[in-house]
Amino acid sequence: MINYAKAPDVEQIAKHIINVLNLKNIDPERVSFYRSTGSRARRVQARIHGLGRIWFDALKIQPLYVVEVISEEFDKLEPPEKEKVIIxxxxxxxxxxxxxxxxxxxxxxxxxxxxxxxxxxxxSRRISST
Ligand SMILES: [Zn+2]
Known part of the structure; x- marks a missing residue:
């Protein structure tokens, strides 16, 4: 049984990446971040979920994405490796x-x-040194 919980720590890193790299194509308000535990997937650190475009029309919502990090694999990574997974x-x-x-x-x-x-x-080094 997989459990999902909001991942504010991952969201914070991702938002920093989006800001610093000025990724204008990404609306950070429409990306959610979750941490799953109990996944059987091994060596998978994260995945991104979406819906087929027809669902956004049928549900009358704007496109959105969910980034899921897999706790068992993601949480043991060093910070730079976590950033790479999120990138x-x-x-x-x-x-x-x-x-x-x-x-x-x-x-x-x-x-x-x-x-x-x-x-x-x-x-980010440039930004933090000014
Ligand atoms: Zn991929």
Whole structure:
């Protein structure tokens, strides 16, 4: 049985990343952050959930996303690794915030995540030193 709880700590990191990297395509008010426990998935640290676009029309709501971190895998990571996991999930959100996903293929991989994390680390250092 999987349990879900709001993850304000993850939300805080994600919002900082969104701000610092100025990710204008992401509406932070429409991304929720959850921590799950009891998942059988091993070596999965996080995932992003959405709905098919037809649901947003049927439910008369704006697109939204849910980022879930898997406690057993995510919580043991060092802070920079947690940031990379969150960056990876945020990279799945497309430029139009349409409710769909950016696929891994050619776009989201170790290298692109590392590059984005490097920009994030440098920019947050610049911000905190001013
Ligand atoms: Zn992914």
């Amino acid at each position: 990876h999930e945020l990279m799945h959100i497309p430029s139009g915030f349409s409710g769909g996903f950016v696929p891994h293929k050619g776009k989201i991989n170790r290298r692109s995540v590392e590059a984005m994390h490097k920009s994030y680390s440098e920019a």
